[in-house]
Amino acid sequence: MARHVSDSRVEMTEIVMPNDANPLGTIFGGRVMQLMDIAASITCFRHARCNVVTASADSLEFKGPVHVGEAIMVRSWLNWVGRSSMEAQVEVFSENLLTGERRRTSTAYLTMVAVDQDGKPTEVPRLELESDEERMRFRQAGERRTQRLRLREKHRMEEAE
Amino acid sequence: MARHVSDSRVEMTEIVMPNDANPLGTIFGGRVMQLMDIAASITCFRHARCNVVTASADSLEFKGPVHVGEAIMVRSWLNWVGRSSMEAQVEVFSENLLTGERRRTSTAYLTMVAVDQDGKPTEVPRLELESDEERMRFRQAGERRTQRLRLREKHRMEEAE
Amino acid sequence: MARHVSDSRVEMTEIVMPNDANPLGTIFGGRVMQLMDIAASITCFRHARCNVVTASADSLEFKGPVHVGEAIMVRSWLNWVGRSSMEAQVEVFSENLLTGERRRTSTAYLTMVAVDQDGKPTEVPRLELESDEERMRFRQAGERRTQRLRLREKHRMEEAE
Amino acid sequence: MARHVSDSRVEMTEIVMPNDANPLGTIFGGRVMQLMDIAASITCFRHARCNVVTASADSLEFKGPVHVGEAIMVRSWLNWVGRSSMEAQVEVFSENLLTGERRRTSTAYLTMVAVDQDGKPTEVPRLELESDEERMRFRQAGERRTQRLRLREKHRMEEAE
Amino acid sequence: MARHVSDSRVEMTEIVMPNDANPLGTIFGGRVMQLMDIAASITCFRHARCNVVTASADSLEFKGPVHVGEAIMVRSWLNWVGRSSMEAQVEVFSENLLTGERRRTSTAYLTMVAVDQDGKPTEVPRLELESDEERMRFRQAGERRTQRLRLREKHRMEEAE
């Protein structure tokens, strides 16, 4: 069985509220991460049709501030699917509602694992790729996975020394 | 001027509430990220004595679930300080309050930038290292920084092709 | 100046959390209303490029329950634009993430007024209609407006008697 | 069995907080709706002595802004009771705590349905009317019900064409 | 100038939500304290017509649990008014909405101080007592005040030893 990338795309829109923001009136990075994780969770849950847990988040970048009163849009889709793991890409855009200006402010790659009722990893449907862009993203996700595992192993050995 | 790692350590303790958790009753990764970002922000704010914004978060791992009703402890300290950037390490522990069992469940490295009232990067005090462990962490943080910048450059070029 | 209906469409996706729900585990109508109002506010703010306040909400229907752990999608667009008033239609869908089943569960028509910094009504761009469906919705919104004003007048007189 | 209107009256008082408000510092309509729905739910739950779900909300008007730091009072009582449906009227007042000025800012009629543990409609006690005002409200609620059903039917047919 | 006890009475009604409760499903004492403090703040703000800050809370008792899904009613009124200090009494009642059973579950005496825009204590109107019950409460509040100041002084001296 297989599902397409388009089957599990998610779009969220929110207004940045005072409690989301630091004393400068710009959104906390952690609030952005929380929105990203929710969007990625819904994407992976939709693909897997079972509960998912966040395994890791690589390369979260915050390229510019989002201010209180601005809109924040979060878009999430699947880049890569393994046996029980999935990588979702999440992009965050800010929109100044007074000027209409939109900017991409953050990007992240979240790895989620499908789990059964006991929290054990469980198999997920295949991801049917449909375009060159989807294939490029699938390949890059694989590279990030390799890179991530290698760096972690290196530091684990140093800590053990 | 310089400050020590111990000057800006942060410890947070919370109880995991129903609204922090997915249908399996385990905390959302995004809620953990939010707690980590708050702890790292206070650490960096304490060192810099000025506002800070999250620039990136590398290598967030979630090694095990934290359940509703358990305590969650978040510890944050500085690994590395540059001109206006700082890397904080954040570790998360769960504690089953009925059995007393504690486990380390997540680790992350957050890069924060000190900013002035206009949101422009501003210089921060030096980090005075005091032990071999602090020096090892300072060196590894530098490696992560190099690795991160290199991987990003590679993907930026591929996207531009 | 004019903008299209498509320029201000909004889509929101959320997971229903325990604190959104009554003791039966189904979302409070008031929480749905709050999501609808936020979506309609962003739609009207996007069209008007100025702050908006909710003037009235007619005909909110809740056709079925949305359960804790399900996804809730809110879609909002403009039906009608006057001098400073706008009517947004908001539709709410539930999605059972385990089965993929989606249902439309609520519909509402919210009237918002564009206001300046002093809270006084201010003029908004015209709505450029592009399809027969958009024209039918424009006409029905006008009917609802007439109906609403007439019924209110009637009860106001009865209260004054 | 029967209960009186006075048996299920509800009064709520809150202070408007920054997160309840738009960038102009006035409460979101959706937050007011949420408070109204909670008040009406408690009123109907008290009368029915079983869980209730919101079926519809007609004619919510927002006559003036409520500002951050002001108090907001919500009063709710029953207008009409059918077999398993009930109409609650909810009125919202703002109070400027510095001047003591109070104003009625919103009114709504919410229809709730009493449900059993499976979410199926269940019978509720009769409403024992005690004054001419209660009898006038009972009659007007019936008119709103008729009007609402007629308008909906009309649009349903247009949509089906 | 003077105001009556009845001029600043406050009543709040809430439903206990999952996030207000511990793993046993009963409301946290701290959540009850927060509701009490809000009610007392509104009472004192109404009497003083200026901002107030909480100075102390004596003798909070929690006589029984309030469960998720139950209603909680908070009533607050003034017992005593000095130059810039006021003592509010707050009583909390739980109501099981399925059975109609109500119980008084907590009582507290909160002392608030009226402050000007710089946070400095400022004079408040006199409290015009109207009944024997109000006079008894005024006298008991004075006793609590004396008792509280004496006990604090005693421990301050022991700590200084």
Add this chain to the structure above:
Amino acid sequence: MARHVSDSRVEMTEIVMPNDANPLGTIFGGRVMQLMDIAASITCFRHARCNVVTASADSLEFKGPVHVGEAIMVRSWLNWVGRSSMEAQVEVFSENLLTGERRRTSTAYLTMVAVDQDGKPTEVPRLELESDEERMRFRQAGERRTQRLRLREKHRMEEAE
């Protein structure tokens, strides 16, 4: 069986957010009480290894304001342990993150009772005292207990008259 005071110490750190604060921008006393209650609950839960409920809170003092954007630290430890009751002391410190200035702003003594799954009081481990300071605090907690019971009895009789 016995546990030490150090086994159940808790430290929490938070940033004061806009929604925690009154119109003057200083934290609500009730929000401080809520943080204190959570800290004391975790302390008592850790000692007892079973659920705890708040029985009373004596002598909460709020010695100075904590402002939005400042850090708030809450420290909690056990003073006294009876058969099923425990007294935790909670101290609150504010920290101005721009200047580094720290001040103790509140102190409270919370009495908690260990309860089993049915909410009935249950026995807790003994508290093994290790220093003169711990012994002085144990003794003072006993005095507060006596004082509290005596004053309550006096007022109960007056109310009954």
